[in-house]
Amino acid sequence: MKISKGCNLRCRYCYEFAQLNSRERMSLTDIQRVYQHVAEWSRTFSTPTVVDFVWHGGEPLLFPPEFFTATFEDQRTIFGEDSSVRNTIQTNLTVLDDSRIDLLHEFDRVGVSVDLYGGLRTNTRGHDSVRLVLKNMDRLHANGIDFGCITVITAANAPNIRKIVQFYHRLGVRSVRLLPLIDGAFADQHLTYDTAPVDVLATLQEAFEELVRLDSDLLIEPITTYVRQAVHHHMPGTTPVIYDKAAWETVYLVDTNGDVYSYGNAYDPEFCHGNIIREPMQTIVQSVGHRRAIETAAERVAEVCPSCRFFGNCSGYPMAEEAPLQQRQGAPLSCDVDRPMLEYVEHRLQELGAIDQARTLLAVPVVRPHYIRPESPPLQSDIRIRVDSPDGPSLRARVALSSGTTDPAAHSNADERYIAEAMVPLLPFNAPTDHELRLLAAHSDSSWLIGKDVAVIRFPTEVIDPVRHVIEGLGSDLARVTDREHSSHRAWRGAYEPLVDYIKRHHALDAGEPRVVRLGRSLPGGLTATEDTVAGRPGLHYVGLHVDSWVDTPLSMREHSQNRICINAGRGPRYFLFINITLTRMNTMLNGTELSSMSYYGSDLGHEFMAAFPRYPVVRLTIQPGEAYIAPTENIIHDGSTLGMKHQDLAIHLIGSFAPRHVVDARDPGLRRSRWASGS
Known part of the structure; x- marks a missing residue:
């Protein structure tokens, strides 16, 4: 809680140096609203949670003690006497009198900011404040007030780090935190005392060695x-x-005006979460x-x-x-x-x-x-989903997450005819949490990325029905339909040309001809749907979760490769399964070699990822009859699924450079076009 930016010191490295004269401060009414919003939010928690208000500035002890007495009374009224609320104050300890000593007893924790060496924490006249702070530390000890300390590592005090550790060891403080410099308020602010990471590392190593030498139980973070x-x-x-x-x-940071930030993006307007004085925490x-x-x-x-x-x-x-x-x-x-x-x-x-x-x-x-x-990192936000299907279900109603991936043998109902290296989703599938849904949903104003985005679109009935009739007319054999079989069907041209024309007008990003690569028919109840086509392998086998290589694109360029439209031409819903991480991100997470040095086959990398992170979830996206998905199947682990379906699965797969209709109509200026589709 930055209740004010006003300060009586002019620490030379302060990131708010230009605002230290500010008279802006939080009022008691403002803080009451903060309490109300935090209290309402904390009552929704399923487990007991400590709420710790950390009061800082500026210098919070410039406020009269009566201010804190009044706000603590408001706090008890709003949270209740028995609530798990704590109060911590971080002070430069240069403003101390008897009334403020009495006040400090009311805080659960007291932190003192002091660097001991370097002369960078000066008052408005440029005089070092360290002697006054040391004198006031003695007063805290004399009055039985425990405190911890924060010291900022700079080139001005780093040479004395062993002396600093010795001082804190003798002082008997409860804890110490050593902090590195952060960017200042203006360019070259730290010019004469800046530290590089190697300097911070060396300073921490020296501090560690001094703790070992002293055999000290001092806790230094x-x-x-x-x-x-x-x-x-x-x-x-x-x-x-x-x-x-x-x-x-x-940790949430609250600025003087009530704006809320995460610690990692402190006071950056681009990352402001909202205003806790005006808005409830749930909104924030x-x-x-x-x-x-x-x-x-x-x-x-x-x-x-x-x-x-x-x-x-x-x-x-x-x-x-x-x-x-x-x-x-x-x-x-x-x-x-x-x-x-x-x-x-x-x-x-x-x-x-x-x-x-x-x-x-x-x-x-x-x-x-x-x-x-x-065994896995949390759900990432690498691949995002858009729903562009009027009158269709919402994204929440379409999406489920598996419990990870596994060998097909782990499922008693899995078809035994899988290739040896196959991996499949680990059941059960569960509804996503609100947070997981936010990670999966594309921002409404974000650009379409051909190698990273997934979309659900809808086709007119008059475009889909003729192709469905062709597929259904090819007989009852459920093996994969070959290009020759469908193209030689007497009704194929009359069904195919309107479909391709519709795609070229509403979903194609370039003048290239969309290519039908597969007409798929699968029985209901399949954990995955793609069949193996390796010559010489007897019988029908399934490949499991895999990465396509229809286009000879190096793995390092897959984010710019062509993508796929897969149309549900069946009578019931079907499922698109995928892991929402690109090949490049997978390789990074695996600490792999340069992608440019790897083969064209992404499935090898996909299998390595699933073996390393077996609990990373598979996304299951429901595609209704007449709908299609657009997906970068050359760049993600994926497959179809007919598990739980009642009807035979019929699907039309086309390769090209595709996007949702509104993107094509607007010719999104942020679009990454396919260099491979254009032949460049």
Whole structure:
């Protein structure tokens, strides 16, 4: 809760340096509304939850003590006397008198910001504030007030990090947090005392060594977390912990005007979730800004973390929430401090023979929230779905998620005729949560991406019926219909030409001729639908979840390849199954080689992904009769399914460069066109 930006110090690295004279502040009425919205939201939780209001600024102790006395009374009235509400204050501790000492007793936790060395925390006259802060620390001790400290690592105090650790060790504070610099309020603000990631790493290593030398029980973050994570890595049977921002978020930042942000996108207007003074929390957590913050956090984790052997010991939180604040403008996204620090701590604990001892000392059970899938990352937002079918079901009514993927033998009702390497969805399928639905749904204003987007569209009855009659007239054999069989049918031309003409007018992105690659007919009850066509393999076999290679496009270019229209020409609904991650993202998550060096066959990469992440869900999308899906089947793991169907499945598959009708009509300027379809 940033109740004011006004401050009596002028710390040279402050990211709000230009606003430290601001007189804007939250009123008691504003804070009452915040309480009301948070209280209403917290009462919907299914498990007891502590709500911790962290009061900071600016300098919160510039407010008269009576202000806090009044707002704490409002807090008790709104939340109730027995509620799990805590109050923490973060102060520069330069404004302290007897009334404020009495006030600090009312807080559950007190944090003091002090750097000890470097002279960067100055008052408005440019004088270092450290002597006054140390004097006031003594007053806190004398009055029985426990406190912790925050120290910002800069080039001005990093050379004295061992002395800083020694000071806190002697002081006997409850905890200390060492923070890196973040981008300042203006260019070159940190010019004379900036630190690179390698400097922060070296400083944390020195702090660790000093703690070892002192044999200190002082808790210094993030070092304490590194030790726990390194030990967790060596404890057999531990459950991986993956940060899932969408399922639960531990910190929300409230600006002075009531605007709400996630920690990783602090005060960035593009990621504002809403205003908690005016809006309920339920609206805020479902906002576009919050969704955007969730997506970018998940993208950072997916880009960097899966290749790290500590992922699951480290939850990915530093990359999700801390990286945007610490990453300098223009610098590539990477884990330059946490990963090497974990490696360093692990190595030193092994050298010290402390792993076994630490297992005992730190064997605190890791509580895994219910939403974590232990062997897989959380649902990504790589592939998004659009529904462009008037009068058809909503996306929520169409979508279900499997429990992961598995060998066909895991299902007693699975057809035994699968190829040896086949993988299929792990049943059951479940309805998505609200958050999962948001991850799957395309934004209404987003551009169509030919290699990443899935759409549901509808065809006119007069276009579909003639083709259906052709398929049904080809006999009762349920094997795959070949190109020759359908093209030689006497009614084929009269059925095919209106279909292709309709597609070219309303769904084609270029002048290329859509190509029918398959007319599919399948029995009801099939877990998957695609049959094997490898020559010399006897009998009918199913391939399971796979990646198409109809077009000879290198894997590195699949996001620009042609996509597919698959029309449901049957009498009942059918299912499109897919994993909503592109080949490029899969390869990154697997820490694979460059895609340009790999073969044309994406199914090999798909099988490797499913083996590595067996609990990653398969999306099941319902396609009604007369509807079709458009999907980048050359770039995603997918198949059809007839499980639960009552009618024979009839489907028409065409390859080309396709999009929903409104995209083609508008010729979306953000469209990524297919360089392969155009022959370039």
